[in-house]
Amino acid sequence: MSIQAASQFIQAVRQDENLKNQIRILGYPVSGEELVQIGRDAGFDYTEAELQTAFKHDWVMRSLRYGFMETEVKL
Secondary structure (H helix, E strand, O other): OOHHHHHHHHHHHHHOHHHHHHHHHHOOOOOHHHHHHHHHHOOOOOOHHHHHHHHHHHHHHHHHHHOOOOOOOOO
């Protein structure tokens, strides 16, 4: 289990329509447990906490890249 695997899952969801559709089918809100199961089924091994950490890191990096964060983010 790792944050790296969770990050890879986040990237895979952006690129894979099948994964996107699996998440869409769940409706809103989607639980972390459901996302962990979808990830496991797709071959990614991570915990809910690792997914949360990976998502925070992803959000910070994208905000820095696109310049829409004006305040410091603390992880």
